[in-house]
Structure formats: structure tokens, C-alpha cells
Amino acid sequence: MCSGCQARRDWLLINHGRNVWVCCRCGDQWLEPEISRADFDALIGTPDVTNYPSVEQALTALGFDGAFAGIYLK
Numbered sequence: 001m002c003s004g005c006q007a008r009r010d011w012l013l014i015n016h017g018r019n020v021w022v023c024c025r026c027g028d029q030w031l032e033p034e035i036s037r038a039d040f041d042a043l044i045g046t047p048d049v050t051n052y053p054s055v056e057q058a059l060t061a062l063g064f065d066g067a068f069a070g071i072y073l074k
Contacts, residue, residue: 002024002028003028004024004026004027004028005024005025005026005028005069005070007024007025007026010024010025011023011024011025012059012064013043014055014058015037015040015041015044018036018037019031020032020035020036020037023059023064024064025064025066025068025069025070025071026066026069027065
């Protein structure tokens with residue numbers, strides 16, 4: 001559960017090295033030590049890859065910069 005807005009779903013997972021970060025639509029982010037790289041790869045499978053110049057630009061482009069705080073997307 002997001003400590004910022006109490007959301008329980010609709011999160012973005014970011015794999016950076018061995019760490020997996022969870023980003024909420026309210027803009028809150030946290031390190032999730034219980035999700036390993038292997039877990040991340042199993043969840044994602046073979047994704048279509050879009051490269052962004054920075055993590056901040058990716059968060060904005062994908063709507064995880066706080067602009068959609070409180071909105072659940074289906």
C-alpha cells in the first residue's frame with residue numbers, strides 16, 4: 001500500500017540494477033526489497049522497450065509524476 005495516498009494497485013515497477021522501485025501515481029516512490037530481479041523479470045516477461053533520457057522524463061510520460069494522483073486506471 002502506498003504510504004502517500006493509500007493506493008493498493010496501479011503502480012509502476014522500475015528495475016535499477018539489483019533494486020526494484022515502486023512508483024505510485026501520486027508521485028510517491030519506494031524501494032521494494034521483497035521483489036528480486038528474478039521476480040521482476042518473471043513479471044515483465046519480454047516487454048516492448050521504450051527508452052527515455054531520464055527516469056524523471058519516463059515518470060512524466062507514463063503518468064507517475066503525481067499528475068494523476070487519486071486516479072485508478074483500468
